[in-house]
Amino acid sequence: MSDTDERAADAIPAGLHEFMTLDLMPMVAVTASAATLALLGSFLVLRRQAMLGDAMAHSVLPGLVIAFLLTGSRAAGPMFAGATAAAALSGLAIGAIIRHGRVERSAAIGLVYTTMFALGVLLLELNGGANVDLDVDCVLSGQLELMFWNVPSTWAGVFGEGGLDGAPPQPLRLVGLLVISCVAVAVGWPLLRAVAFDPAFARSRGLHPTMVAAALMVLTTLAIVLSFDAVGSILAIALLTCPPATARLLTDRMGPYVMLSVGLGAAAGVLGYLLATQAAPLLLGASVDASGSVATLSGLGLALSAALSHRRRGGSGPAAARL
Amino acid sequence: MFDGSRCPIAWLGSAPPATSLRALPEASGPLEAWLQVLSFGGGYNTNVVLLGAILLGISAGAVGSFAMLKGRALVADAISHASLVGVGSAFLLQAAAGQQERSMPLLMLGAALAGTCAVVSIEWITRHTRLSAETAVATVSSASFGAGIVVLSATRRVSGADRAGLDELIFGSTASMTSADAMLMAILAVAALGATLALYRVLTAVAFNERFAHARGLPVRLLDTILAALVGAVAMAGLQAVGMLLVAALLVAPAATARLWTTRVAPMVLVAAAAGAGAAWIGASLSAVTPNAPAGPLIILSAAAAFLVSLLIAPDRGIFSGWLRHRQVAAAARRLAAGGPAAAANSGSAPTGPASAGPASAGPASAGPASAGPASAGAGPADAGPPADEGSR
Numbered sequence: 180m181s182d183t184d185e186r187a188a189d190a191i192p193a194g195l196h197e198f199m200t201l202d203l204m205p206m207v208a209v210t211a212s213a214a215t216l217a218l219l220g221s222f223l224v225l226r227r228q229a230m231l232g233d234a235m236a237h238s239v240l241p242g243l244v245i246a247f248l249l250t251g252s253r254a255a256g257p258m259f260a261g262a263t264a265a266a267a268l269s270g271l272a273i274g275a276i277i278r279h280g281r282v283e284r285s286a287a288i289g290l291v292y293t294t295m296f297a298l299g300v301l302l303l304e305l306n307g308g309a310n311v312d313l314d315v316d317c318v319l320s321g322q323l324e325l326m327f328w329n330v331p332s333t334w335a336g337v338f339g340e341g342g343l344d345g346a347p348p349q350p351l352r353l354v355g356l357l358v359i360s361c362v363a364v365a366v367g368w369p370l371l372r373a374v375a376f377d378p379a380f381a382r383s384r385g386l387h388p389t390m391v392a393a394a395l396m397v398l399t400t401l402a403i404v405l406s407f408d409a410v411g412s413i414l415a416i417a418l419l420t421c422p423p424a425t426a427r428l429l430t431d432r433m434g435p436y437v438m439l440s441v442g443l444g445a446a447a448g449v450l451g452y453l454l455a456t457q458a459a460p461l462l463l464g465a466s467v468d469a470s471g472s473v474a475t476l477s478g479l480g481l482a483l484s485a486a487l488s489h490r491r492r493g494g495s496g497p498a499a500a501r502l
Numbered sequence: 503m504f505d506g507s508r509c510p511i512a513w514l515g516s517a518p519p520a521t522s523l524r525a526l527p528e529a530s531g532p533l534e535a536w537l538q539v540l541s542f543g544g545g546y547n548t549n550v551v552l553l554g555a556i557l558l559g560i561s562a563g564a565v566g567s568f569a570m571l572k573g574r575a576l577v578a579d580a581i582s583h584a585s586l587v588g589v590g591s592a593f594l595l596q597a598a599a600g601q602q603e604r605s606m607p608l609l610m611l612g613a614a615l616a617g618t619c620a621v622v623s624i625e626w627i628t629r630h631t632r633l634s635a636e637t638a639v640a641t642v643s644s645a646s647f648g649a650g651i652v653v654l655s656a657t658r659r660v661s662g663a664d665r666a667g668l669d670e671l672i673f674g675s676t677a678s679m680t681s682a683d684a685m686l687m688a689i690l691a692v693a694a695l696g697a698t699l700a701l702y703r704v705l706t707a708v709a710f711n712e713r714f715a716h717a718r719g720l721p722v723r724l725l726d727t728i729l730a731a732l733v734g735a736v737a738m739a740g741l742q743a744v745g746m747l748l749v750a751a752l753l754v755a756p757a758a759t760a761r762l763w764t765t766r767v768a769p770m771v772l773v774a775a776a777a778g779a780g781a782a783w784i785g786a787s788l789s790a791v792t793p794n795a796p797a798g799p800l801i802i803l804s805a806a807a808a809f810l811v812s813l814l815i816a817p818d819r820g821i822f823s824g825w826l827r828h829r830q831v832a833a834a835a836r837r838l839a840a841g842g843p844a845a846a847a848n849s850g851s852a853p854t855g856p857a858s859a860g861p862a863s864a865g866p867a868s869a870g871p872a873s874a875g876p877a878s879a880g881a882g883p884a885d886a887g888p889p890a891d892e893g894s895r
Contacts, residue, residue: 229640230576279821280813282758285636286575290758293751294806297799300673300747304794319672320651413747414651417644424633424641455652465659471651478645482623489630 189333199330202456205323205409208350209473210448212406213418215357217444218364219399220419221437224427225375226392230285232419234292235396236403236412238269240299240318243407248306255352255405262404263397269295270396320470321411323452326350349408356405360398364437367391372433410470417474418444425481428488447477532791539787547684551676552786554684554691555743555801559752559782561691562740563774564698565732566753567760571709571767575757576639577730579750580624581617582737583643586650586746588616589671593657606683609671610738613746617734620646674745674798676786683742690739694732698771705729706767743786745798752778755805762809762816781805 191199223232242265246257269291276287303318329345331337343351364371370391373381378388406415426439451473459467542549569575592612596605620642627638657668670678698705707715708725716722733753740749760774785801814821
């Protein structure tokens with residue numbers, strides 16, 4: 180076999196090459212982000228804190244904007260510091276308002292996160308003319324469209340040394356975070372289970388429910404900040420809450436629940452992305468927003484499983500098991 | 503590596519800067535310009551919009567008070583997030599019918615339909631599955647917002663139709679409002695306010711003791727639906743001025759502020775209406791004189807500032823008065839230690855603040871069915887409504 184034949188056999192077909200250039204990295208990003216958010220969100224939903232995920236995803240915005248305005252770049256470090264500070268501040272504020280103002284919990288959460296979000300939007304808009312790197316659209320739907328990959332023309336180039344050099348950083352970061360989160364959950368599994376079902380018992384056994392909750396919160400904040408690029412901070416809420424809620428309706432056991440939630444999140448990511456970018460142009464003549472379609476799909480999954488579980492149970496579930 | 507690039511879809515970036523209510527020529531500085539707009543000296547259109555916003559604030563305060571007492575503050579959040587689907591679909595239908603100009607009533611109708619669907623879904627999920635109301639609200643509002651983003655991205659492909667203002671519904675912009683838009687907002691707001699005042703007594707009864715209200719023959723579920731409809735009406739009215747992402751806060755913040763100042767319903771509704779009106783007045787006028795500043799965030803931040811100040815200085819529930827009380831109790835304890843039981847008998851009970859006309863610490867007692875007498879149908883102590891954690895101090 181001659182050298183040219185070998186190269187031809189090794190070359191990536193043109194159609195696939197185009198898909199890899201335009202769509203592969205966004206798809207990886209949205210899927211990794213969806214799976215990570217679904218994994219971490221499953222513990223939020225299990226601890227009846229779905230609204231807290233909502234609150235965090237909104238309230239990190241001023242932290243992100245301030246970090247961006249101070250450093251002038253979208254580097255992950257300062258953004259994460261800003262987001263963590265904003266999330267911690269809102270947590271403290273919610274606690275203080277519930278304790279001192281004796282306002283009911285959901286109202287306190289609603290008050291704090293909308294205020295933080297308003298602050299973030301205002302800061303963004305006031306600086307909108309000067310800084311175009313971070314604007315309101317990115318907050319709402321991320322910037323999947325920008326993650327194209329400068330793919331080498333051969334498979335050897337892709338899998339060889341430096342094959343990922345032309346790849347955008349966000350998908351790789353998100354995959355890294357997914358791996359870290361999975362490892363953290365696997366390692367802390369007995370702890371997480373004890374804390375989720377019986378915090379008092381866990382405390383009596385010398386485990387630290389507060390520490391576990393704080394560690395989960397840090398991971399969740401990190402996931403929200405990194406997902407910011409992929410799906411936007413608002414649609415992140417759909418992925419934090421919908422796949423876990425769907426899984427919760429389908430199973431009663433914690434292990435399958437968490438795995439199902441991750442699977443549903445990842446499936447929504449892949450299918451939603453393909454629907455928006457590949458199927459929509461055929462059906463509607465133009466592609467639609469991919470992150471919106473992922474969120475919609477996760478919501479439809481919940482609707483379907485709610486209808487199914489309602490039928491199967493022939494009525495309402497046990498009131499005591501409400502989450 | 504793509505850090506220098508811009509979002510490809512520039513909704514708000516492509517819109518003209520929000521300065522159509524721009525600073526007036528005769529005003530010498532930004533402060534003067536603001537004061538001029540604040541005192542209704544900013545021209546006809548500005549004044550109509552400002553007045554509409556104030557009416558919206560009053561109505562949001564009153565409706566929000568009942569929504570909060572009933573523990574349904576976040577339903578507004580779901581309604582407003584879901585309205586994006588309705589607005590986008592209405593716009594697409596309108597474009598498909600060949601109509602070039604966007605009609606605000608039609609968009610609002612779409613938003614109202616979508617909001618209704620959201621409320622019904624939340625009710626259904628809470629009633630028929632094991633998921634909690636909180637999870638239901640979070641999932642429905644975020645997923646429907648995702649659907650809204652999809653629909654909105656589809657409207658971008660519609661050529662020829664006038665998309666102006668569609669994006670501004672997300673964060674609100676008083677700058678692009680015509681006086682007709684403002685009139686529509688004012689009419690909706692006043693209608694919601696009127697209905698709330700007309701139903702004041704029954705709404706109070708249902709908010710405090712649903713079982714008692716049911717026993718008295720009140721249609722509890724119907725009233726629940728009416729309250730949701732009122733919340734929806736305020737959300738629709740505020741769609742343009744405050745924007746769909748923040749209009750829920752306009753229902754929550756003034757009501758929460760009012761709850762810090764009083765434990766009775768009538769004063770609470772009044773204070774909430776005043777706080778809402780003030781926030782709308784200050785926020786909308788600030789937005790009118792500041793380039794690039796959307797009205798929604800400014801109105802919400804004004805409302806939040808009012809809440810923060812109240813949290814610090816409100817009598818009885820404020821942090822400052824709590825600190826004073828703590829000091830008094832500590833002083834009493836010292837006297838007790840020094841002077842024996844006689845001194846303690848006089849100063850042992852912690853003095854409550856001046857506004858606690860009702861028994862502020864009687865939460866557990868008044869929440870029980872024992873106090874379900876006719877008094878609580880009128881204006882019982884507000885502590886009995888939501889599960890406020892009494893005695894946490």
